[in-house]
Amino acid sequence: MLRVEGLYTEYPNEKGEIVKAAQDVTFTVPEGKLFTLLGPSGCGKTTTLRSIAGLEKPRVGEIAVNDRVVYSSSKGVFVTPNRRGFGMVFQSYAIWPHMTVFENAAFPLQVGDKKISRADIRTKVMGVLKATQLDHLADREATKLSGGQQQRLALARALVMEPALLLLDEPLSNLDAKLREKMRFELKRLQRELGITTIYVTHDQSEALALSHEIAVMNEGRIQQIGSPRDVYERPANPFVADFVGSTNFMDGSVLGPDGNEGLYRVRTEIGDVTVLATEHLAAQDKVLVSVRPEDVALTESRPGGGKNVWQGTVDQKVFLGEVVDFQVKLGERMLLSRQHPSLRTPIGNSIYIQLDPEKCVALKAA
């Protein structure tokens, strides 16, 4: 449905240095899916989104929606944003303060070459306002809306022209934490119901994991990994993805050899020999980085019955976070972070057993 191919964007910053905003960005999004561009600020995710929107012109590449090429450097095609017909929700919502709620949502139907009758506009706008639960506020001044309502209005305005593609630029980042979680469900429900192809930009990994069909993790202008939320979280392709998506324990190690089952290897690390999972083939002596999520570091006060990867350590620090407790466990010279249910109450200084599930220890080839 959406095809982005070999996108390169560069521009000089204030000091005149060249910023490589997007480097060989390539992906496709199937009809009806929600695709997320995830990464830290300055990674090129917004540049990519704005290139799809037509608000920025890449240097090289091609962008097509349903086989309609909207940008191609080789064919010399650049369709201006107002002729692309995509809906977009901006980070600031960009609600026009001089219009009412209704006028904001009706604007996309009134401009351009469309010839839509007043009555049809009314029906369509009220329909979309109803879907976003704003129908009772239609005549209110747009500036008199709360943050969440403004956000919904921005969404209504983007959806009213039934766009082929919906672009969302960090739409939840200006909301407070509670509202953000609520809107996250709302957004997901709406997208799934309408089945509208959506590109979502965010730096918040939990948002990306919660909403997406597929995630592209970006860093320094390049896509690091594309995969389902579960893939990206459980099988990160490289140290950057492992570190950026969720928090993780990293251990340097070198490969000893395969460990029986398919995909498992023995790796010598600073805490001892660990059985780990690798998505690619590893040879003996390969330098790797082993990544273990804190919630996959199991702690027990008594020695576990069996299984691999068991050590004994001491509780060094605890941080109580409400629904979870973070344990810092000292293992020789090494600290491991473990996330536990608050029912585990082992005091600081006591010894504790650690077990790592080999399937959850991901070996990444060191860069």
Next chain:
Amino acid sequence: MTVPHDDTRRFEWGWIVIGLCVAITVYIAIVPLGFLVWQSFFTPQQAEKAAQFTLGNYAEAYGSSETARLFWNSVKFAIGTSIFSFVVGTGLAWMNERTNTPFKNLFYALSIIPLIIPGILFTVAWILLASPKIGIVNLVLKNWFGFDAAPFDIYSIWGMIWVDGLHYSPMAFLLMSAAFRAMDPALEESAMMSGANVFQVMWRITLRLTWPAIFATILILFVRSIESFEVPALLGLPVGIQVFTSSIYQAVHRYPSQIGLASAYAVTLLLITTVGVYFQSRLSSRGSKYATMTGKGFRPRQIDLGPWRWLTAAIFIVYFLLIVVLPFAVLLWSSFQKFYSVPSWQALQNLTLDPYRFILTYPNLTRSVWNSVLLAFGSATVIMLVTSVICWIVVKTKLPGRWLLDNIASLPMVFPGLVLGLSIMIFYLNFDIGIYGTIWIMFIAYITRFMPYGLRYNTTSMLQIHKELEESAAMSGASWFTTFWRIILPLLKPGLVAGWIYVMIVSIRELSSSILLYSPGTEVVSIVIWELWENGQYVELSALGVMFILALFVLVMLAQWLGKKFGVKE
């Protein structure tokens, strides 16, 4: 779905609008200036002899010792005026912003006085007050104290400095008030906590922090006073104190008129104002280094003056008398006389409405009022619309060379009104496209002269409009023109309305450009006042002046009401 071939090749009407605005701006700002400089190197064109290249104009302008005196007079007058108005304005601003002087909120309204009382009427009023022969103040003092000679002579360099300095002092007051208000009082308070007394705080903290604002204000005042025309023409010329502006006027009005010489003077004056404006804008742009705003809302702390606050209140009242009450009162008095006479019991018996009857039946009056209104309305509208596009290009696009456009549109700022009138006059004399001697040439002059102000008002407003408001319109399918018309212009309204009102008011009182460009039939109100002065019809002038001031007052009040309604913030 295939690629519709018109996707990229569709014509956008917006380009015509943008192109037209840029073309108007560049033409208006560059052409007369270029031609003025060009003209200053040529002999006058005559029927039998074509213009020839010459340095003679400059030789004449700079060769004589007369010019050295001219230069010295101009600089003396400008420095005196700027220092005087700065000291008065700053003192009042400090009292108003930083002390607990009683009723001070009332006095803030003073800042609109120079808009309400045009320079020519202010000058005439002060002649009636302090001329050695008929000045009321002089006569009163002579009677009371038995002086032999009049104590004040308005027809002197000091008189000129006094009148012009008073007239520009509200501007200094406004600029310095803003500077004082922008300063975080915590900076002063921490000095206080370190043990500094009021004067140490003022001298070592307040003044040092406002230093860029001080210097910028003095430069603006200097430029304004060196290009001011009414005061040197009315007070200096009768006693032979000539400055650049009055000499340009004389050179043009001599027979045969010496355009080349006037141009040489004008170029010199232009150089001086350019240097002033250049340093002033550099100072303003570097001012961020001194930025004292923290962004947090704060109320400036006020110094409790104790009983001294009645003294500062008295100073305010005296100032108010000098700048508003006395000038207006003397015009009002003389407007009810048959012949000008000093207030006395006998004169009081002879009050008459004759001057008003004369003015209201004055043949040129209706036409000149109509011309003034038309020009003010037209130029304000055109300026605000054109500069809104220009400042959109400058603020919102990444077009290379947009800074140049900004500078070009601001260029007329350095033109003294008289120089602008001169350059437009000689340009359209030489390139006859049929507008010389019509109202259109004045229209062009007004647009040129006030374009930079319109640009400033629009730019302030434009900077507040978030880029995404416009991008979301594009994503909604709106073309550039639709976006500009339905999103940008409505959001720009505060700046647009404020600028429109300002340009409207300054256009109505414009004199120094119009005086070289008007011809019979295209007089404006300020020109009629000027003509009455030349004819010595003082009482009739006073009657017109009183009505003019009242009309401007109503207009300004209306404007402020409108401004409040549209949420204009200045």
